Amino acid sequence: MPKISERGIQMPSSPIRKLAPLSDSAKARGLKVYHLNIGQPDLPTPQAGLDALKNIDRTILEYSPSDGYRSYREKLVGYYAKYNINVSADEIIITTGGSEAVLFAFLACLNPGDEIIVPEPAYANYMAFAVSAGAIIRPVSSTIEEGFALPPIEKFEELINERTKGIMICNPNNPTGYLYSRAEMNQIKKLIQKYDLYLFSDEVYREFIYTGSPYVSACHLVGIEENVVLIDSVSKRYSECGIRIGALISKNKELLKAVMKFCQARLSPPLIGQIVAEASLDADPDYLRDTYEEYVERRKFLIDRLNMIPGVYSPIPMGAFYTVVKLPVDDADKFCEWCLSDFEYEGQTIFMAPASGFYTTPGLGKNEVRMAYVLNKEDLGNALTVLEKALEAYNTLEK
Amino acid sequence: MPKISERGIQMPSSPIRKLAPLSDSAKARGLKVYHLNIGQPDLPTPQAGLDALKNIDRTILEYSPSDGYRSYREKLVGYYAKYNINVSADEIIITTGGSEAVLFAFLACLNPGDEIIVPEPAYANYMAFAVSAGAIIRPVSSTIEEGFALPPIEKFEELINERTKGIMICNPNNPTGYLYSRAEMNQIKKLIQKYDLYLFSDEVYREFIYTGSPYVSACHLVGIEENVVLIDSVSKRYSECGIRIGALISKNKELLKAVMKFCQARLSPPLIGQIVAEASLDADPDYLRDTYEEYVERRKFLIDRLNMIPGVYSPIPMGAFYTVVKLPVDDADKFCEWCLSDFEYEGQTIFMAPASGFYTTPGLGKNEVRMAYVLNKEDLGNALTVLEKALEAYNTLEK
Numbered sequence: 195m196p197k198i199s200e201r202g203i204q205m206p207s208s209p210i211r212k213l214a215p216l217s218d219s220a221k222a223r224g225l226k227v228y229h230l231n232i233g234q235p236d237l238p239t240p241q242a243g244l245d246a247l248k249n250i251d252r253t254i255l256e257y258s259p260s261d262g263y264r265s266y267r268e269k270l271v272g273y274y275a276k277y278n279i280n281v282s283a284d285e286i287i288i289t290t291g292g293s294e295a296v297l298f299a300f301l302a303c304l305n306p307g308d309e310i311i312v313p314e315p316a317y318a319n320y321m322a323f324a325v326s327a328g329a330i331i332r333p334v335s336s337t338i339e340e341g342f343a344l345p346p347i348e349k350f351e352e353l354i355n356e357r358t359k360g361i362m363i364c365n366p367n368n369p370t371g372y373l374y375s376r377a378e379m380n381q382i383k384k385l386i387q388k389y390d391l392y393l394f395s396d397e398v399y400r401e402f403i404y405t406g407s408p409y410v411s412a413c414h415l416v417g418i419e420e421n422v423v424l425i426d427s428v429s430k431r432y433s434e435c436g437i438r439i440g441a442l443i444s445k446n447k448e449l450l451k452a453v454m455k456f457c458q459a460r461l462s463p464p465l466i467g468q469i470v471a472e473a474s475l476d477a478d479p480d481y482l483r484d485t486y487e488e489y490v491e492r493r494k495f496l497i498d499r500l501n502m503i504p505g506v507y508s509p510i511p512m513g514a515f516y517t518v519v520k521l522p523v524d525d526a527d528k529f530c531e532w533c534l535s536d537f538e539y540e541g542q543t544i545f546m547a548p549a550s551g552f553y554t555t556p557g558l559g560k561n562e563v564r565m566a567y568v569l570n571k572e573d574l575g576n577a578l579t580v581l582e583k584a585l586e587a588y589n590t591l592e593k
Numbered sequence: 594m595p596k597i598s599e600r601g602i603q604m605p606s607s608p609i610r611k612l613a614p615l616s617d618s619a620k621a622r623g624l625k626v627y628h629l630n631i632g633q634p635d636l637p638t639p640q641a642g643l644d645a646l647k648n649i650d651r652t653i654l655e656y657s658p659s660d661g662y663r664s665y666r667e668k669l670v671g672y673y674a675k676y677n678i679n680v681s682a683d684e685i686i687i688t689t690g691g692s693e694a695v696l697f698a699f700l701a702c703l704n705p706g707d708e709i710i711v712p713e714p715a716y717a718n719y720m721a722f723a724v725s726a727g728a729i730i731r732p733v734s735s736t737i738e739e740g741f742a743l744p745p746i747e748k749f750e751e752l753i754n755e756r757t758k759g760i761m762i763c764n765p766n767n768p769t770g771y772l773y774s775r776a777e778m779n780q781i782k783k784l785i786q787k788y789d790l791y792l793f794s795d796e797v798y799r800e801f802i803y804t805g806s807p808y809v810s811a812c813h814l815v816g817i818e819e820n821v822v823l824i825d826s827v828s829k830r831y832s833e834c835g836i837r838i839g840a841l842i843s844k845n846k847e848l849l850k851a852v853m854k855f856c857q858a859r860l861s862p863p864l865i866g867q868i869v870a871e872a873s874l875d876a877d878p879d880y881l882r883d884t885y886e887e888y889v890e891r892r893k894f895l896i897d898r899l900n901m902i903p904g905v906y907s908p909i910p911m912g913a914f915y916t917v918v919k920l921p922v923d924d925a926d927k928f929c930e931w932c933l934s935d936f937e938y939e940g941q942t943i944f945m946a947p948a949s950g951f952y953t954t955p956g957l958g959k960n961e962v963r964m965a966y967v968l969n970k971e972d973l974g975n976a977l978t979v980l981e982k983a984l985e986a987y988n989t990l991e992k
Contacts, residue, residue: 195819195845196758196791199726202701202851211659211857238652247649247865253637255646255869257834260610290689290837293859301725302601306705322858326700327598328727359595392595420594435656436864438689438837446594452601458610459721460692464863465835466646470654 204325209318209551209564216534217545225538228577230565231547233368233515235433236573237488239474240481243432246473250466258465260457262288262441266472270441273475277400279413279424281443287453288463292398292427292440296320299423299442300327302452303392308359310394311350315342315518315552315559317368317396330357333554338520338562341509342370344378350385360392361385363412366399369552369564370518371511373403376410383415393418396425398440399514401482404490407512413443420446430515432474433485437467489515492567492574499578500565503585508565515567518549518559522585526550526563529588539583542576603724608717608950608963615933616944624937627976629964630946632767632914634832635972636887638873639880642831645872649865657864659856661687661840665871669840672874676799678812678823680842686852687862691797691826691839692718698822698841699726701851702791707758709793710749714741714917714951714958716767716795731757732953737919737961740908741769743777749784759791760784762811765798768951768963769917770910772802775809782814792817795824797839798913800881803889806911812842819845829914831873832884836866888914891966891973898977899964902984907964914966917948917958921984925949925962928987938982941975 210232217227238244261267267283274281289295296319304310306328312320314333324331334349336342350361361382366373374382386393395412403409412422427440444450457463493511500508505522523529527548537543549562567574609631616626637643660666666682673680688694695718703709705727711719713732723730733748735741749760760781765772773781785792794811802808811821826839843849856862892910899907904921922928926947936942948961966973 195847196702196789198701198847198851199704199707201704202848202854205851205854205858207854208659208857211860214658232656234656236653239654243654244652247654248647250646253643254635255638255642255833255835257631257633259613260607290863291859297859302597303595305598305600306727308598319858319860322854326855326858328705390595434654436654436861438861438863448594448597449601452597452604455601455604455606455721456725458607459604459718459725460690460696461610461718462835462837464689464837464866466865466869467863470865 201325201328206318206321206325206551210547213530213534213545216531220534220543224541226542227534228542228544228569228573228580230569230577231545233430233566233568234435235430235515235568236570237433237485239433240477242476242478243434243470243474247466247470250469255465258462258468260462261454262463263468263472266468269472269475277409277411279411285443285445285450287442287450287457288468289440289442290463291429291438292396292425293319295425295440295442296394296396297323297326298453298456299394299425300324300329301456302449303423304329304359307357309355309357310360310362311353311358312362312554313345314554315369315549317364318551320362321554331554335555335558336370338507338509338518342367342372342518344374344381347381347385354389358389358391360394362394362396364396366403366513368399368514369516369549371514371516373405373407373512374410375407379410379415383418386418386421391421392423393421394423394425398425398427398430401431401486402489402515403513404493405512423449428471428474432477434470434474437470438464439467439471489567492571495571496565496567496574499575503578503582505585516564517567518562518564520562523561523588526561530563532588533584537584537587539580542580544577544580544584600724600727605717605720605724605950609946612929612933612944615930619933619942623940625941626933627941627943627968627972627979629968629976630944632829632965632967633834634829634914634967635969636832636884638832639876641875641877642833642869642873645868646865649868654864657861657867659861660853661862662867662871665867668871668874676808676810678810680812680844684842684844684849686841686849686856687867688839688841689859689862690828690837691795691824694824694839694841695719695793695795696722696725697852697855698793698824699723699728700855701848702822703728703758706756708754708756709759709761710752710757711761711953712744713953714768714948716763717950719761720953730953734954734957735769737906737908737917741766741771741917743773743780746780746784753788757788757790759793761793761795763795765802765912767798767913768915768948770913770915772804772806772911773809774806778809778814782817785817785820790820791822792820793822793824797824797826797829800830800885801888801914802912803892804911822848827870827873831876833869833873836869837863838866838870888966891970894970895964895966895973898974902977902981904984915963916966917961917963919961922960922987925960929962931987932983936983936986938979941979943976943979943983
């Protein structure tokens, strides 16, 4: 039997999805499982998107252009303009989810052995895409005590060497919900400029910012326009995770040309998803407002209740719909597994993502989990009751 | 400005799509362009698939499982059984098109510098996916004179060294339409067995076989079950290129586990595409029969007429819906460009794929093009008239 590749071995298992078989078993035993593990909103897709889906009257579901339909890209220009992001349709490449945008960005920019610096905890799949490209993630740790603020910029600079090709950020941040301030973004900009690095900026949660602070996009940073690679996706914005429509945006023509070759190789992004995504840009303004207000309420509800549970602590996330929570357990991986495999409270249990999978540095995040507040308040309330009961039972068990 | 990666430079441009801007310009000038370049069938998607699309009544377009919906995978088991391919639902991973299946197979099986042997001309994007994985394609040339039969197996064996990890075939073949015989498949099997290699077998055209010869799948080869990686896609079978639904099939548990990590990183294959693909398995038997008979007629029509044009030669393709054609020109790349940029006949021109892009060996296929017979006979007839006129004009021009 031939061997699998080194990268096939190195690829991390998804911290979000690796416990899914335990969750399936729990459901098979008749338990109600509250999914706090995955950013799958329970909110509806905009009616405009669903209507477009219903109204497709094509008889051939054919390839679309490798960079996506021009009509969609042109309409996106207007969407970005609302956020003062000034791009043309030719600077937007439609991808199969934000995931493919990250993968293609890494493949097009990074040689095997090249390094990118990423503040951790970070979206776990950046690591997976780096491994796919043979690149190395050098983490700079942010801490729950500092509310997951950008670590001192000197920590980034210390890691820069001749193999360093870029910095990757997620803003607002998944998994922490942190929003980088203008001052922090300017510190990053100076470093990018000083060492002529790429700035990969994943900004798929820009709709979900809950503080008075401004959204500072990497595209707002003057002087590093050619260095910025913006990663985007409609998944979260419109509750359309399944249509797999994202985008890679850049003003760097060489980079766009290289990315296009990867796009041509996989022929085209999903046709139907593009139709839905394009129509969703016309979503009723009430839709986005209602969605936003719903998350505002859930966030307050979740964080307030979490911090009332003895030994539990969560900083206040400023954006996205996640938070990283410290639990009074020694090993959150084991605790999350145990919740699914050995615990139930009144026929219910909870599925959380162990935070260790969001850190590259071994040993960090051992007593932290990521929670997504993508459930309605009633379910969130039940999930928190289950968590409280589970912590009591688990810690009794351990003693 | 930071540099793009070596692989970003090495990535080949798609021979199928790289002339698209010239075609767009021709259309902008008001010309009718006949697309012989791309395997985008003009035949309809099955009604069962279109109905399923219309009947989607979800309010949330959510993620699907990373390996695809179980209901779809279970239904595929029955589909493969009809071809005597014996697989379980757990041995099928749903991918974003056949493209992703090839990419993930290479990422999971090949280390940078590893080699795979591929008979050429070959589907051009294998090269792109190999470059993405840092792997090297070692070509063995088949020739138009031999009707693109499998080259002598000794030619494969000569290339085998300690970096060789597999052989990749496409059967029935894109771009040549060749169907490997039982004897040829057994030769491949013996080599796979002798050197314990992977056999990557792309069999997306199994519905389109026009000779009395049997379809011998890599999955039929006894004794190398753990070595075979089957690549599949619904794109061509159901005229559903745009839904981006493919599959990777293997009996090798280690391999499936590694591939699943790449699947989890990109979260899920397209949701809506899976719904359409699953429903399409219930397509009216008349649909597949009519489609098949249509291609039978087009094939005869195209090949007969091609071989009547002075200096033009095409062997008879036994499967798929492509053929590689020798043209009386010195440089088919230039001729294909010229047809789009400088020629028209009665307001029409043709878009063909230069065959050089399907060869890895430099210089081969210089006077060959790939044609897809995915147009109706009237359009095919017009395209062939344009080709004949274009050849006359081009060869006058050259003198």
